[in-house]
Amino acid sequence: MYPTHKAGDYLVIALNGEVDLYYSPRAREQILGALESGAHVLVDLSAVEYIDSSGVASLVEGYQLAREKGLRFALVGVSQAAMQVLQLARLDTVFPIYEDLDAALAAAAQGQGSADERAGP
């Protein structure tokens, strides 16, 4: 299980290490499980050393489920390795992305960060 903690009204899920085909199912399970329970979700990618298309797919699924449920879903502290893959997939402009937790919480306080705010493709 990836570590989680509460921050404001968000549940923060801190992915770490190499989020690949072996590890991404547990990331997916945690992200979708949190959203199913009605939590707003921040996925902290600051300690992600590698992410492949299966890991990115877990984020996309989370984003889509949040939109369906009217919940907030965002990424924070995206590591360089993760950002490179998000940019290749052209998803860096789709997800709400914040530099750190404080920025995400400040945006939430101003009513930003909802997954359905962004038109998305």
Next chain:
Amino acid sequence: MVGDKGAEQAPQGAGDASRLLLELRFPAAAVELQAVRRAVREALAPCCAEQEICCAVLAVNEACMNIIQHAYGEEEQGEIILQIYDAGEALLFRLIDFAEPVDLSRIKSRCLEELRPGGLGVHLMNSVMDECTFLKCPDGVGNVFQMVKKKRMRRNDDVSDT
């Protein structure tokens, strides 16, 4: 995982000057991928810039994922052979499996305007490699997938001069 590193031999169709940097034979399973990525990184470290290594690791990983998920599928057990050649002006990555030949008409990079979880792997491989092609299998069994990455940087080009 079985690995033979540094053997000197020319691959078919890759030119006489090609040098085998890495050959691995491993079970087609997700649990193997981390070690495969490490091996690719180590094999390329002496001759490639960091950015090229990252691209190669990403593409090889995605190609292995496709074999695990789509060529063999969830039920089938199988093996993958990965070969990396230094062909002078380019690096050549060859992935061999022993599954049923893939239906090439079903392999396509998805439209990125369409937001959905799957189908990113082909796009990522095409983005970071110069060529991605299936070669004809010599004995008609399995698949041979080849990726080519032209060399653009020397080993230390990504290190700033001081």
